[in-house]
Amino acid sequence: MNWLILIFAGLLEVVWAVGLKYTQGFTKPLPSVVTVIAMAASFYCLSLAMRSLPLSIAYTVWIGIGMVGAVLFGIVFLKEPVNLFKIISVLLIIAGILGLKLSTVS
Numbered sequence: 001m002n003w004l005i006l007i008f009a010g011l012l013e014v015v016w017a018v019g020l021k022y023t024q025g026f027t028k029p030l031p032s033v034v035t036v037i038a039m040a041a042s043f044y045c046l047s048l049a050m051r052s053l054p055l056s057i058a059y060t061v062w063i064g065i066g067m068v069g070a071v072l073f074g075i076v077f078l079k080e081p082v083n084l085f086k087i088i089s090v091l092l093i094i095a096g097i098l099g100l101k102l103s104t105v106s
Contacts, residue, residue, distance in 0.1 A: 002049045003101070006058055009045035010065025012038050017070045021078075057100050064097040 019035030026032045042062075050058045071090050074080035 002052050005045050006049035006053065006061055007065065009042050009049060010062050011069065012042035012045060013062060013066030014069030014073065016042060017066055018073050053104065057104055061097050061100055064093050064100075068093050068097075 016035045016038035019031055019038060022028065022031035023035050024031075026035075046058065046062050049062075068090055071086070075082045075086075
C-alpha cells in the first residue's frame with residue numbers, strides 16, 4: 001500500500017511541477033492554488049509512504065517519478081525537443097526507480 005501512496009505522491013509532484021510553469025511566478029490565481037494544493041498533497045503522501053519505506057528509497061523514487069513525468073509532459077504537451085540522449089536518460093531514471101523498488105523486496 002505504501003508503494004501506491006508513493007506513486008500517487010510522485011504523480012502529484014508532476015502536477016505541481018507542471019503547475020509551476022503556468023503560475024507565472026504565482027501571479028495567476030487558479031494555477032497557483034492548484035499548484036500549492038498539489039504540493040501539499042504530494043508532500044503529505046510522501047510522508048505517509050515514509051512511515052514504512054526507507055528515506056533513501058521513498059525520496060529518490062518520488063523525485064524520479066516527478067522527473068520522468070515532467071519530461072514526458074514537456075515532450076508530449078509542450079512540444080519540447082526530444083533526442084536519443086534524452087530518451088536514454090529517462091529510461092535510465094526509470095531503470096533506477098525499478099531497481100530501488102526491487103531492492104526493497106524481502
